[in-house]
Amino acid sequence: MKNTYLDLIEQSYYFPQEGFDLQDGNLSFYGVSLKYLINKYGTPFRLMYLPRIGDQIKKARNLFRRAMKASNYQGDYHYCYCTKCSHFHHVISKALQYNVNLETSSSFDIDLILNLYKEGKLDTNVKLVHNGYKTDEYIKKIISLQDLGFVDSTIVLDNKNELKKIVAFANGKKVKIGIRKAIDEEPQSAYYTSRLGIRGSEIIEFYRNNIKEKSNIELTMLHFFVDSGIKDTLYYWGEFQKSVKLYVELKKECPNLNSINLGGGFPIRNHLGFEYEYEYMIKEIVQYVKDVCKSEEMDDPDIYTEFGKYTVGESGATIFSVLEQKQQNDAELWYIIDNSLMNTIPDAWSILEKFILLPINKWNNEYTRVSIGGISCDHSDYYNSEDLNQQIMLPKYSSREKEPLYLGFFHTGAYQDSISGYGGIKHCLIPSPQHVIIDRDETGNFVDYVYRTEQTVDDMFNILGYHTKK
Secondary structure, eight states: OOOBHHHHHHHHSOOSBTTEEEETTEEEETTEEHHHHHHHHOSSEEEEETHHHHHHHHHHHHHHHHHHHHTTOOSOEEEEEEGGGOOOHHHHHHHHTTTOEEEEOSHHHHHHHHHHHHTTSSOTTSOEEEOSOOOHHHHHHHHHGGGGTOOOEEEEESSTHHHHHHHHHHTTOOEEEEEEEEOBOOTTSSSSBOSSSEEHHHHHHHIIIIITTOTTEEEEEEEOOOTTOSOSSHHHHHHHHHHHHHHHHHHHHOTTOOEEEOOOOOOOOOSTTOOOOHHHHHHHHHHHHHHHHHHTTOOOOEEEEEOSHHHHGGGEEEEEEEEEEEEOSSSOEEEEESSOHHHHSTHHHHSOOOOEEEESSOTTSBEEEEEEEOSSSOTTOEEOOOTTTTSEEEEOOOTTSSSOOEEEEESOOSSHHHHHTTTSOOGGGOOOOEEEEEEEOTTSOEEEEEEEOOOOHHHHHHHHTOOOOO
8 A cells, every 4th residue: 555645644634725735746835836936946946925915914804803893892903014024025015005004123124114105105194113122223213204294103112211212302292102011921931021021010100200291202002922922821811911901000090091012923824733713812802801991991992913923924935956865874864955944944943943844746655754954064954843743754756756856844934034134144155045926916817026036156255255256
């Protein structure tokens, strides 16, 4: 009996499933033939499927609105995209087509907003939430947005000293601020309280002594963020409930307070067996805020979320060819790919993040246990643990087969380019792969194009200060 890779997947998961199917025996990604792209562009390449961004935005927005309607919630819902997850122009432009608001985290983010404004990609009514440590330059740029007519820009205090800078640079201008509450970390964390934000026990007193009497400083938002994500756990619900109760107490002191910001944290699929009750979680969040405010006879606050990874993560994929098989001992077979895993999906080795790993072709071959190695000389440049029994199973193939085995790491659309420094200097001078964009035209047909070709030796040498002879 032949146990094919397709048999393994069908016995282990529901397959096909959203985003993944087979076309003529080869894997497709949201209906796009990956074999077609490989034949057209070669490997390795980075892929962004832009329509997925809109799908995710609409999904979250619809679920929040549905939950609010069911509970007669009177506040509004505001979806913010976190620019730090992917700063690429094509990504943010696609998100803005769905009328998202933006969350920033550094000084240069304001320059990015100005660039988009000049292009006509966003108007001055967009809601801007400014997180991160506030350098002098960052604060100055935020306040200067008022001169262009940006009317809804909120600076979220990460520490108490930022307020002094804001007051000094505002020079009497009216400024909206929020306060980030520092959460208690999970028991297994290396520290007890997040370094981000102000301790919850100090916020009300800080408001009384430093904000209340300042006529040009308007506190409108309480912000909190749980790093482990929005999960159905005792830890998450505990931090969430403490934050909502703090909002209520702060609202009694500050009538202008009208918004609670949940931060980010919606998970994305990182394996084919992924399950998450988005509808249930959103319903419980909305209902709890409603019930607490009703018991205190308060208006329902606006709810903000800052979804970055959720917005763009499932849009991305990274495609490789297997260059060689190495049988290092009786139990360990290595598939060596045509780039570096450390350089292209750095979260896989830095924080042991898992991504969906699937072959593009050879689904009707038998399968075997393997480890995947990159072509750098670094010991850590590997990937060898997957959801299925903590082992990677992939199709066997013979060197006599004309076509190599192609592999894809999927849902790599968030953070990987930023962390790896796309287009910069790479470990072992292994180049950044070419970047391919997939979108749909007005008739719904797929459109593919190269955003940037593979990095060249001259690209790297120019950064490093070498001058090559032409």
